[in-house]
Amino acid sequence: MVRAARAFSWDDLARYPEPGYRELKEEICAFWSREARLDVDMVKVGNGSGIVLFRLAMLFLEPGVATLGYMPQFPDWVAMVGVVGGEYDGVALDPAEGFRFDCQAFLARLALRPYPLVYIDNPNNPTGQLIPLDEVEQIARECERRDSVLIVDEAFGDYVDETCSGVNLVERYPNVVVTRTFSKGMGLAGVRVGYGLMSHYLGEFYDRIDVPLYPVSGLAVALATASLHDRRFLQNNRVKMAEAKRHLLDRLVAKGYTVARTNDSCSIFTLGDRDREVDLHAELLRQGILTTAGRNFDNLGHNYVRVNTPQHPGDFLARLEGQE
Numbered sequence: 001m002v003r004a005a006r007a008f009s010w011d012d013l014a015r016y017p018e019p020g021y022r023e024l025k026e027e028i029c030a031f032w033s034r035e036a037r038l039d040v041d042m043v044k045v046g047n048g049s050g051i052v053l054f055r056l057a058m059l060f061l062e063p064g065v066a067t068l069g070y071m072p073q074f075p076d077w078v079a080m081v082g083v084v085g086g087e088y089d090g091v092a093l094d095p096a097e098g099f100r101f102d103c104q105a106f107l108a109r110l111a112l113r114p115y116p117l118v119y120i121d122n123p124n125n126p127t128g129q130l131i132p133l134d135e136v137e138q139i140a141r142e143c144e145r146r147d148s149v150l151i152v153d154e155a156f157g158d159y160v161d162e163t164c165s166g167v168n169l170v171e172r173y174p175n176v177v178v179t180r181t182f183s184k185g186m187g188l189a190g191v192r193v194g195y196g197l198m199s200h201y202l203g204e205f206y207d208r209i210d211v212p213l214y215p216v217s218g219l220a221v222a223l224a225t226a227s228l229h230d231r232r233f234l235q236n237n238r239v240k241m242a243e244a245k246r247h248l249l250d251r252l253v254a255k256g257y258t259v260a261r262t263n264d265s266c267s268i269f270t271l272g273d274r275d276r277e278v279d280l281h282a283e284l285l286r287q288g289i290l291t292t293a294g295r296n297f298d299n300l301g302h303n304y305v306r307v308n309t310p311q312h313p314g315d316f317l318a319r320l321e322g323q324e
């Protein structure tokens, strides 16, 4: 990464960036070559995957049009749906089942009314739960049958193996869009680069609203492109994350907290206090631990928080035990 920054031609900052992002798109296609045969026209780059999602909301939703998701999930998506006037319906996951994603319940809800756009985040934000690819495919198939577009938001996808990714479906399901970001597992949130992968068919519609007003900066593109060369970084990250997370979760469960279903190597998880009256966010903050309050998410009470697994959980645990 540092090498890519050093090699960057700083004179280029005087010019607008190349709007086609050809080199980055080619790297993205190469990165996914084991999962799908992609070409550059199937890759849509934006200032973070958030802007790609927003464009999709603008494209497919309007007042009176509903989208289906599940709860809890990425609240900014729910907000984007509201901004464009769409209606958000969410299948509530059951706390008694550790917020397990219930594919059959989701498929049943799809049948209840037309949903031109369906959204799942996978792994899920805030639980870090991973929906298995065969279930994502069942949803993709049902969406195709119903003429719906399925967004698989894989912002946290770099924490799990590429074989689990919805990218494996993009070639076979022209109605599937997978969004990815450099912000999470790649560690480049401040750089602001993300992308969507979609069929040529959907891409043509997307291009109509992808006005090149806010291109991604040349430096950001150079750093994102370089990060795709370092698969070892991603793999090491997953191993280290799984180790730290296992250690932390074991201790938290031993202390009586509940933990929603979560993937071993995904950086986030949802922690709960069995006492519904407890404001867990405030309580942890008093102990010097910053989390995201459950009340920011539909279907999570204030006795829940989202935790970002720290690299060294010792400090977290020491604060929890009042040793700092």
Ligand SMILES: Cc1ncc(COP(=O)(O)O)c(C=O)c1O
Residues within 6 Å of the ligand: 047, 048, 049, 050, 051, 074, 121, 124, 125, 153, 155, 156, 180, 181, 182, 183, 189, 192, 193, 194
């Ligand atoms: C599920 C999910 N999707 C998308 C995003 C947007 O990420 P970015 O715009 O940084 O790519 C986030 C960021 O928190 C997220 O959690």
